[in-house]
Amino acid sequence: MxxxxxxxxxxxxxxxxxxxxxxxxxxxxxxxxxxxxxxxxxxxxxxxxxxxxxxxxxxxxxGRVGLLTGKLQAHAKGFGFLIPDIEGEKDVFIPSSCMNGAINGDKIQVQITRDDLSGKKREGEVVKILERNTTKVIGIYQDSKNFGFVVSEDTRITQDIFISKKDRNGATEGDVVIVEITKWPDKRKSPEGVIKEVLGKKGDKGLDIVTIIRKFGLPEEFSKKVLKFAEQIPETISEEEYKRRVDLRNIKMVTIDGEDAKDLDDAVSIEKLEDGNFKLGVHIADVTNYVKENNPLDKEALKRATSVYLIDRVIPMLPKKLSNGICSLNPQVDRLALSCFMIIDHKGKVLDHEIMESVIKTNERMTYTDVTKILRDNDEELIQRYDYLYEDFKTMEELCSILRNKRTKRGAIDFEIEESKIILNEMGKPIDIKPYEREIANRIIEEFMLVCNETVAEHMFWTKLPFVYRIHENPDEEKLAKFKEFIYNLGYTIHWKEEIRPRALQEVLEKVKDKKEETVVSTLLLRSMMQARYAPECIGHFGLAAQYYCHFTSPIRRYPDLQIHRIIKEHLNGEIDGTRANKLISIVDFAAKQSSERERVAQEAEREVDDLKKAEYMQDRIGEEFEGIVSSVTSFGIFVELPNTIEGLVHMTDLDDDYYIFDEAHLTLIGEKTKKTYKLGDELKVKCVKVDIPNREVYFNIISRKNDEEEVQEDSQEDNNNNEELLLSSEEELIIDR
Missing domain, CATH: 1.10.10.10 (Winged helix-like DNA-binding domain superfamily/Winged helix DNA-binding domain)
Structure with missing residues (x-):
């Protein structure tokens, strides 16, 4: 200690x-x-x-004197929240008048001014700024006669930054700039800064995404040192490597990826054995053969920790020479790999496995689209073209179904949350947004990678060596209790006694499948889950209902995979003694923390780019009507999600037919006079009325609700029936009169 x-x-x-x-x-x-x-x-x-x-x-x-330390999460409206360092501590609301010069991302100390009583959030005031985490800001330069100032693109930084004439460095009105803060704000004074770089004019092609890249501090280029080192790596495999590895070049294997993928790091092979069992091979690019511990490539890869995918561009973890070249499992070329063969029975149980360093040569570079056409659509032209692989694809489909059923039976939670595919034109403007299709070919690769990751994790767990695991802790109890209450109000129950099991939650998802509340229940359950992360301890993966799990299958784009490849290879070659094992403890610990942190940053950047392009897409559709589903209900309004995954807000002030009260327990808005309700899962017709590009927000007004339309139709039908009855009675009277 x-x-x-x-x-x-x-x-x-x-x-x-x-x-x-x-x-x-x-x-x-x-x-x-x-x-x-x-x-x-x-x-x-x-x-x-x-x-x-x-x-x-x-x-x-x-804590003994009502002080808490943590990170400030600011809001565009001026207030903020303290996210405490202490795990389990609740957030603290900080009014705008109590921010005292702190800005988003600062490490702060807060004095609690009101405790969590009567359901109200506890409040606090910033008493000390411990660490400034925002030193550079991206914003729009606005000029005046004697000075200028920068309005931050990040709306959570609400104060303009003062720029003296001598510090504007060539910036002119409307330029997008990077400003370095030289004097921090206090209660009365704005921050001051110096302009370090002019990125371009607002609206320039691609500048919007570049701005987000800079905002999150993502690396745009590799250093000359790293690129030079990569260029020196030989294109050919040495004779020594051929001799010491298992030669698998005669085994049929393919890569299956999206059409746009260039970093092909996983290949699969399949064989149906005479006893009815399957021999599945998962072959992963051996990146560690080139990225040795502590060489320039390794240091850069650890710093980045992950590749970042931003719609029309990739910020890779490794230079293209490796990611698209010598490490990519391109067809009909020899490549170094780490292979895992698994013998799997008809119930999906892995009976035996073997991990080895190998030399492979993939037969084809298949796409998800083509494999799906072969298996789902029986496309005769493609079947004929890949006739020598057709039976393999059928066997893969069979094994995929077995593995998926096994995971479902043990309780793995499969969220059917729609992801979107955003299509841009050559100017970077979004022209179409549609749900991303998850077809049979995608599921085959997904299941094969999952079973491989579990097999490798269990194998390495029993070696008792330091290792990087992918863990997913049990859900947050408070959020789960709210979820349980919500679905109870929908007529569903969760059964658990002492500890929640994944199977109990999976049963709920099975019950709501194909019902109108399916998306809502899945989304709410996902929100109650903890975030998966990397850790040196193997505590299991709740969502997958897996006791052992790691990331082994993508070393080109994820550092944990690369790190554990290195450990596996050292173990296979008997190179880990006590000294090395002790050294690996700190290496694994840092790699896990760094990778988890950088993964969060990458996810935030990817989400912000998606939200930006969705907002741009809707800006051209103001005035248009859409059908959607209520995806979230809050005290300030309701969020409506369209079929293409775009989400917009109907603000409380636009619900002008009544005064609505927020029922937090049931996540419902209830009209005070009319008792009209808006709840999760309601189907609405909405009109896009406003788009706020800087805040990535879309606003809707409600045109009608499906329930209301059905009631109108029922009333109309009832009127018709009444009219018919009246008509019949009139005809009967005429007959009697005659």
């Missing part, structure tokens, strides 16, 4: 009374020559927000 951890543990003891530095020095028997270092440690801890001093100059942990 470090001195910091020891001090914090001591101060957290219930019997601890605040002490001065002199008193602490006596308790910990600090010698005179150690006093300076001890004092420096306490000062550092104070700067980091780990300890504070009370009015008597005595040290205490922040």
């Amino acid at each position: 470090t001195i910091k951890e020891t001090l914090i543990s001591f101060m957290k003891e219930p019997a601890y009374n605040p002490m001065t530095i002199e008193e602490l020095a006596i308790v910990f028997d600090i010698k005179s020559h150690e006093y300076g270092a001890f004092k420096k440690t306490l000062k550092t801890m104070e700067d980091e927000g780990l300890v504070v001093r009370n009015k008597n100059n005595k040290y205490i942990v922040p």
Whole structure:
């Protein structure tokens, strides 16, 4: 335990009374020559927000005096939330008047001013800014006679940044610029800065996505050092590698990817054995043969940790020389791989497996579209073209079904959440947005990669070596309780006693399948889940209902895969002794944390680019009407999702036919007078009335609700029936009269 951890543990003891530095020095028997270092440690801890001093100059942990430390998540309207460092602590609302110069992303210390009572969120005030995490801001330069200022593109940074004439560096009115903050804001003063780079004019082709790339600090180019190192890697495989690896070049195998994919890092082979079992081979590009530990490529890959996919461009983890070249499993060329063969029975159980370093040569570069046409549509032309692979594809389909059924039976949660495919024209303008199709070919690769990842993770778990696992913890209990209450109100129940099991949640998804509430229930369940992450500990994957899981299958685009390939190869070759194992502990720990953090950043950037292009797409469709489903209900309005996955807000102020009250327990808006309700899953016809590009927001007005239309139709039908009855009675009277 470090001195910091020891001090914090001591101060957290219930019997601890605040002490001065002199008193602490006596308790910990600090010698005179150690006093300076001890004092420096306490000062550092104070700067980091780990300890504070009370009015008597005595040290205490922040929580004992109503102080919390964490990260500020600001909002465009000026207020913010403290996201506490302590796991399990609830967020703290910070009114705009209590921000005290803090800006989005800052590490702050907050004094709790109101506790969590009567269902109201607890509130606080920023009392100390511990660390500024935003040093550069992207925004629009606006000029005036004697000075200028930059309006941040990130709407969570609400203060304009003052720029003196001497610091504008050639920027002119309307330029998109990067400004470095030189003076931080306080209660009264705006931040000051100097312009470091002019990116272009607002509206320039591709500048919108470049702005997001810069905002998230994503690396745009590889350094000359990294590129030079990559260029020196030989294109051919050495004789030594051929000799020491298993030669699998005579085995039929294919890659199956999207049409646009260039980094082909996984290939599959299949064989139906005489006893009815399957021999599945998953062959993954051996990137570690070129990316050795601590070489320039490895350092850069660890820093990036993942490739980032932004609609029309990729920010790769590795240079193209590797990702699209010598590591890509292109057809009919020899490639180095790490292969995992699995013997799988008719129930999907892996009976045996073998992992090996190999040399492979893929037969074909297949696409999801073509394989789906072969299997689903029986496309005669494609079947004839790939006749020597046709039976293999049929066998793959059979095994895919077996593996999928096995996962479903054990309770793996399969979210049928629609993903979107955004199509841009040559100017970067969105021209079409449609749901991404997940057909049989996609499912084959998905199932094969899942079973391979589980097999490798279990294999390495029993070696007891340091390793990077992919973990998914149990759902948040509070969110899950709300989900349980919500679906109970829809007529569904979840059964669990002490600990929730994935199977219980999967049963709910099975019950709502193909019903109008399916999307809503799936979305709400997904929101109650924890985020999957990388960790050195193997604690299982809740969503997959898997005891062992890792990422083994994409080393070109994910660093954890690359790191565990290195460990697996060292283990296969007997190169891990006690010293190496100890060294791997810290390597694995850092790789897991770094990869999890960079994955979150990549996801945020990808989501923001998608939201931007969706907003741009809807801007050209203001005034048009659409049919959608209520995907979320809040105290300020309802969100409606269209079939193409675009989501828009119907603000509470636009529900002008009544005063609506938000029922949080049932996620419903209820009209005070009419008792009209809006709830999750309601089908609405809406009109696009406004688009806010800077905030990536789309606004709708409600035209009609399907339930209302059905009621009108029923009333109309009833009127028709009444008219018919009247007509009949009149005819009967005429007959009687005659």
